[in-house]
Amino acid sequence: MNDNVVYIQDIAAHNGELVTIRGWVHNKRTGGKIQFIIVRDGTGYIQAVVVKRCVSAEILEAADSLTHESSIEVTGRVRADERAPSGYELDLTDLKIHQVVVTEEPFPITPKEHGIEFLMDQRHLWIRSTRQRAILKIRHEIIKAVRDFLDEDGFTLCDAPILSANTCEGTTTPFKVNYFNERAFLTQSGQLYNEATAAALGKVYCFGPTFRAEKSKTRRHLTEFWMVEPEVAYATVEDTMDLAERMITFVVWRVIERRSTELKALERDLSRLEKIATPFPRISYDEAIDILKKHGSEIQWGGDFGGADETIISMEFDRPVMVHRHPVGIKAFYMDPDPTRFEVSLSVDVLAPEGYGEIVGGGQRISSYDLLVERFKEHVLPQPLFQWYLDLRKFGSVPHSGFGAGIERLVTWICGLEHVRETIAFPRMLYRLTP
Numbered sequence: 001m002n003d004n005v006v007y008i009q010d011i012a013a014h015n016g017e018l019v020t021i022r023g024w025v026h027n028k029r030t031g032g033k034i035q036f037i038i039v040r041d042g043t044g045y046i047q048a049v050v051v052k053r054c055v056s057a058e059i060l061e062a063a064d065s066l067t068h069e070s071s072i073e074v075t076g077r078v079r080a081d082e083r084a085p086s087g088y089e090l091d092l093t094d095l096k097i098h099q100v101v102v103t104e105e106p107f108p109i110t111p112k113e114h115g116i117e118f119l120m121d122q123r124h125l126w127i128r129s130t131r132q133r134a135i136l137k138i139r140h141e142i143i144k145a146v147r148d149f150l151d152e153d154g155f156t157l158c159d160a161p162i163l164s165a166n167t168c169e170g171t172t173t174p175f176k177v178n179y180f181n182e183r184a185f186l187t188q189s190g191q192l193y194n195e196a197t198a199a200a201l202g203k204v205y206c207f208g209p210t211f212r213a214e215k216s217k218t219r220r221h222l223t224e225f226w227m228v229e230p231e232v233a234y235a236t237v238e239d240t241m242d243l244a245e246r247m248i249t250f251v252v253w254r255v256i257e258r259r260s261t262e263l264k265a266l267e268r269d270l271s272r273l274e275k276i277a278t279p280f281p282r283i284s285y286d287e288a289i290d291i292l293k294k295h296g297s298e299i300q301w302g303g304d305f306g307g308a309d310e311t312i313i314s315m316e317f318d319r320p321v322m323v324h325r326h327p328v329g330i331k332a333f334y335m336d337p338d339p340t341r342f343e344v345s346l347s348v349d350v351l352a353p354e355g356y357g358e359i360v361g362g363g364q365r366i367s368s369y370d371l372l373v374e375r376f377k378e379h380v381l382p383q384p385l386f387q388w389y390l391d392l393r394k395f396g397s398v399p400h401s402g403f404g405a406g407i408e409r410l411v412t413w414i415c416g417l418e419h420v421r422e423t424i425a426f427p428r429m430l431y432r433l434t435p
């Protein structure tokens, strides 16, 4: 063969050269004296052109035998061609087959419509499709953008444990684990640990998988999802809103700039994303209730928003909206109450535009030792397990705030997807633990 092995994404730098591409057959067409093999290598697609009179009988026979997803190495000369989607084609001179997918058991994912359950069962193969690849590329870009943003803003990555003796978001939804005959939980959020590391390092974030055993079947819930959680000492809820809008705007624009090909493949309406700019509108929970009532909702003050409510609120704005100061009763135990209005908390949720729902939840944490102890009692939480967390209110307690942004929710919104299940390679949901 030829040792000039290249990736399709770098093909422009090799115009006129003899190169080898290692990949899979995405598609094949025959047109009399010519065959076209569309090869994908994970970084892109290129059409290899087989001209019958220019190659040997063996190569022709090999090309004839190829089926969808057969693995091959193709060698050929790169030729710029305006009509080609990637701008280049390959005039094939040699072909090496690794495996031909046999026609008795063809690749199960075909261009025809498949039901979603079938596709989810074939997820390990489905991810090879153009659309799924585009989503996973954008997911990667979003994660990279989040990290770049926080790192450049002076944050220190300080990951929280996944196994923990205490829970963060209440006692109803953790997955329980047997930890050497002691009860442990899979983390629902790294926040409590972030509060400790923020007092050590100032501005920190954790970024990892989090787990929720809530039995929701909505299009927004996974049982395992990735969350980035920044936490800042001395920050107020208003500072947290500033941080959230800056981070979200940075991420959206990074994807627009670097992943336009993938956004186009997903037919995402770019004009909607291009509206994203700071400042985001900020409304209180009370104002959100007024919006809902104006639209005929029967929600009462004190109630939590459902998915439909979030959609109504977000439709009033062309960019993410920050809803702050929710009633204490619908928020977690650690939320600091507003000192001027004790019945509301210094919380904030960011709702994505176009009805994509909550993408960020956060707020200011209780810094008073006594109030926290009171909350443990109200929420019937085992105080001894949280003693370390209470210590933070004993040794140099300060106001501090932060938030958690769900990566899969961000991907759903930015890609414009119906359902969160396509935003991660192998989603975990109420009825799905395989593949």
Ligand code: 4AD
Pocket (backbone or CB within 6 Å): 168, 169, 188, 189, 190, 191, 212, 220, 221, 222, 223, 225, 227, 229, 230, 358, 359, 360, 361, 362, 363, 402, 403, 404, 405, 406, 407, 408, 409, 420
């Ligand atoms: O609003 P949540 O529950 O907030 C917390 O866990 C805080 N302790 C975070 C913090 O302040 N450090 O979750 C935060 C975000 C949500 O806004 C949503 O984007 C995402 O995590 N999320 C989920 N994503 C997918 N599936 C689920 N079941 C999710 N639950 C929350």
Ligand code: MG
Pocket (backbone or CB within 6 Å): 349, 358, 360, 361
């Ligand atoms: Mg929330």
